[in-house]
Amino acid sequence: MIITDEIVEKVAHLAKLEFNKEEKESIKQDLQKMISFVEKLNELDTTNVVPQIHMSEEVNVLREDEIKGSVSRAEALKNAPSADENFFKVPKVIVKE
Numbered sequence: 568m569i570i571t572d573e574i575v576e577k578v579a580h581l582a583k584l585e586f587n588k589e590e591k592e593s594i595k596q597d598l599q600k601m602i603s604f605v606e607k608l609n610e611l612d613t614t615n616v617v618p619q620i621h622m623s624e625e626v627n628v629l630r631e632d633e634i635k636g637s638v639s640r641a642e643a644l645k646n647a648p649s650a651d652e653n654f655f656k657v658p659k660v661i662v663k664e
Contacts, residue, residue, distance in 0.1 A: 570598045579591075
């Protein structure tokens with residue numbers, strides 16, 4: 568694949584970037600090097616390689632849920648700068664006009 572000025576401009580537009588002429592040329596060369604590097608993978612013979620979904624044989628190794636004690640509502644509200652019987656009070660952040 569050959570990287571053209573049009574491709575660089577399209578990528579710059581999508582990324583909301585602006586480049587001067589020297590920067591465009593530098594980016595064009597960098598993109599060409601990246602594409603060439605990735606195209607090297609096409610040289611590999613993958614006819615007998617089985618596609619993998621996971622990198623290892625382990626799938627969804629999760630710990631068991633444990634029920635533990637927690638802080639009571641009264642203890643949690645005790646340290647709040649402002650609270651009522653059941654809830655923390657916080658400053659109003661949405662103002663209706």
